[in-house]
Amino acid sequence: MSKQYDMESDKHYLQLLSQSFPTVADASTEIINLQAILNLPKGTEHFLADLHGEYEAFQHVLKNASGNIKRKVNELFGTTLRDSEKRELCTLIYYPEQKLELVKDSEPDIDDWYHITLHHLVAVCRDVSSKYTRSKVRKSLPADFSYIIQELLHERTDDNDKAAYVNVIVDTIISTGRADDFIIAISHVIQRLAIDQLHILGDIYDRGPGAHKILDMLDGYHHWDITWGNHDILWMGAAAGNDACISSVVRLSLRYANLATLEEGYGINLLPLATFAMDVYGDDPCKEFQPKITAGSERLDDKTKRLTALMHKAISVIQFKLEAQLYERHPDWKMQDREMFNFVDFEKQTICLDGKEYPMTSCHFPTIDPKHPNKLSAEEAELVDKLHHSFSVSEKLHKHIRMLLSHGCMYGICNNNLLYHASVPLNADGTLKEVEIYPGHKSSGMQLMLDVGHIIRLAFQTDAAPEMKKYAIDYFMYLWLGPNSPLFDKAKMTTFERYFIEAKETYEEKKGNYFRLRDNEEVCDRIMDTFGVTGNNRHIINGHVPVKVGKGETPIKANGKLMVIDGGFSQAYHKETGIAGYTLVYHSRGFQLVQHEPFTSTEDAILRGTDIKSTIQIVEMSARRMLVNDTDKGVELRGQISDLEELLYAYHHGFINERERKK
Structure with a gap:
């Protein structure tokens, strides 16, 4: 009686399944095929x-x-x-x-x-x-x-x-x-x-010159997925229209003398930045903004290195201003201590951090009003608008970001392996840390990853509530350098200090508890438990x-x-x-x-x-x-076999009639 009841409740689904397997012979053949696949070695x-x-x-x-x-x-x-x-x-x-x-x-x-x-x-x-x-x-x-x-x-x-x-x-x-x-x-x-x-x-982007080529290659690749990294998130934020992310992307590209991805890959027009930098910083030696020596920058002539340094400083100052504006707009992030220009004494050319005064290596900031240090000058605001437009109209960039969204997530679970890029925020005792995603909403562990992933996708959805979408776009910057971001998980990003302060004690970026405790088996087991990863041989891979x-x-x-x-x-x-x-x-x-x-x-x-x-x-x-039987694919195939066996039962007992094969 119960089997008949089940057949009645599943009849609609079985009728749909019968369209693919219209006869007893078809269903039986597919069961044989799937059973055989289960006993093949697992794929690499x-x-x-x-x-x-x-x-x-x-x-x-x-x-x-x-x-x-x-x-x-x-x-x-x-x-x-x-x-x-x-x-x-x-x-x-x-x-x-x-x-x-x-x-x-x-x-x-x-x-x-x-x-x-x-x-x-x-x-x-x-x-x-x-x-x-x-x-x-x-x-x-x-x-x-x-x-x-x-x-x-x-x-x-x-x-x-x-x-x-x-x-x-x-x-x-x-x-x-x-x-x-x-x-x-x-x-x-x-x-x-x-x-x-x-x-x-994670982290397809930044430093090397071929991120766009990697994504072009993946576009035709047969089977791939990605757990987003902090550098991917930075570019996603830039594509979503976050101006602080845009300036950070440009700054990193200049720091590593890598403009190929921006200019050749995505058609981003950097001429306005070059013109602005020469006009405003033309008499600045910009020693601290020389590009890092890599295989690409070694081939740069002195004139190009000089222009790169000028552009590097110009966009860095803009970035620090835009970041500070975000911290002011979102006090719940608790990052006002990173509004770096607020702590600079422009007359004494010093900066006060954690109660200690440090001399600045350079205090040449012609676009800064000491009374309103985080406000963009009119020329800077115009430049930001031009860069914003250039990112917004880059078809290839938006195509690649759509690929990251369709193939990616904050974490993945595959064959008893838990995948994520950086960390799962932890308390000092190894328990899962509750993190405030937006005012009034906290989560931890797997739920934190799900919530972050949801916010990331909101930034690209046309039907999202305007205020929530605006917050989602801003939030990319927190994910890039926020203390409790599962993609960063450090006390701070000391970019400003490395540029403008000689004292190396200020460069420390204290890592979160995860990095201190990740060698602890009990902590790893706790993390895998909260994500529902099972099996005797389960792992975290990051x-x-x-x-x-x-x-x-x-x-x-x-x-x-x-x-x-x-x-x-x-x-x-x-x-x-x-x-x-x-x-x-x-x-x-x-x-x-x-x-x-x-x-x-x-x-x-x-x-x-x-x-x-x-x-x-x-x-x-x-x-x-x-074997395939031991994998996630095996679970899926066993489910298909069960459904087909139910279809066979329905055929044999007259609940569903066999169909005529389409010719």
């Missing part, structure tokens, strides 16, 4: 954090699957190919279009090279596709070569008859002039199948604070329960970390942390076959090979 997940615009290194890590393709080539051809030949094959897989041009210029017998290379590529593709269903592999194949690749992947060359069949296919690809197109197509398939899912733990490997710091904390995977992708951090980034790889046998050495360049990789040198650290291995 890659976790990366803090990319900071390093497009070439990021692109290479995706192309070589964090060194996994090179390892597979070594396993397949360890004794049959020379090291140089394996290196050439790897380069071809990573950069097929460019490498083919070089090969055709230098190879004396190109048809023979094609024949050998096609067989090698098919062997690699067969290996990386072995853990997937034929259906999934088929969906990854380019339409032009789908049938041919399927035939080559599923025929064995150790059978003489089949070997002849395969050879004829290969010969025909070459004789019809399709070898180049085929090599490019199958190389891209190998790259795609080597990484099943990509997780980015980035944000570079791991100083060169000084002996380990990324594995709390006895393996927490992993910090910010290894310093950004060139600006290489000296600090001693390495050039991490990839955390989670495959069917467990976790491996791949530590990367600096990447030279794409050109070097193509011409000389250089690769990112990577060292593997075993983090945690499973006692048995994990």
Whole structure:
């Protein structure tokens, strides 16, 4: 009786399901298919954090699957190919279009090279596709070569008859002039199948020159998600129209002599800023505003460095004023102590902080009225309006921000792993800290992350209440540098002090309790409990604070329960970390942390076959090979199987009639 009652209550849903599976045979076949998928090895997940615009290194890590393709080539051809030949094959897989041009210029017998290379590529593709269903592999194949690749992947060359069949296919690809197109197509398939899912733990933006290129690349990527970082949030705030965020974005770009993303990527017009800076600060040496020396700024001539410094100071002064205006508008943030110009004695050229007076390294502020130090001059206000307009009309910027919104969130839970960029605010005793999001509303832990995510999205919704939307737009600045922001979690951001005060004691940015307690297993368990993360092998994975490997710091904390995977992708951090980034790889046998050495360049990789040198650290291995059944996908598939079994019951007992198949 209860089963019949359930059928009646679910009848509408089952009728909808029957449109996809109109007969007993269709439903049964799908159950068989899903049961088979459950028993395949789990797909390989890659976790990366803090990319900071390093497009070439990021692109290479995706192309070589964090060194996994090179390892597979070594396993397949360890004794049959020379090291140089394996290196050439790897380069071809990573950069097929460019490498083919070089090969055709230098190879004396190109048809023979094609024949050998096609067989090698098919062997690699067969290996990386072995853990997937034929259906999934088929969906990854380019339409032009789908049938041919399927035939080559599923025929064995150790059978003489089949070997002849395969050879004829290969010969025909070459004789019809399709070898180049085929090599490019199958190389891209190998790259795609080597990484099943990509997780980015925040901070695509700032420092390096290629954030826009990273997002262009992700736009066509098969399966990725992101937990937003503080630098991403800063750019999202700029796109939403927060003028303090806009000025901060411009300031950071000038600080690292990285204008490519702003000007070339998003078409932001910085000419008004340059003109303003030369007019107002032309006689200022701006020593403290020289760009940081990176690979990009080394190529700047003296004139460009000088102009960059002038623009840097001009936008910094504007930023500090705009920040102060926000702190005044939102006293509940309790950040009035960061209205820095309020504490400057412009006559004595000193600043009073925490009851102590410090000399200013420079007190040349021609746009500041000491009686109203946080008010923009008329010229500054006009410049801010122009920058605001430039950000508001950048189509590509808004497209990329929409991508971050559609693929991202403040936290993620995937296969018993809790992902977030920086922290979960904690009290001194390790309990979850209640944080005021807006006046009268406090939350902590998972609810805090949900509330913050809701406010972020409000800033981009056309139907949001005007006052709430205005607050949401302002709130991006708090998320960027607020003491209780889960994306910052420090007492203060001492940018002003580093520019204008020589005493290094003022530079301290005291980290929140999370960073002091994250090596404590009990604290990590408490955090995972509040987010509902279960399982014997559950983990927290985050980035944000570079791991100083060169000084002996380990990324594995709390006895393996927490992993910090910010290894310093950004060139600006290489000296600090001693390495050039991490990839955390989670495959069917467990976790491996791949530590990367600096990447030279794409050109070097193509011409000389250089690769990112990577060292593997075993983090945690499973006692048995994990299957799809053990993953979140397995939970989803088991639910689908249950629904299909209910549909079969409905068919067999006449609650729903089978449909005629559509022709």
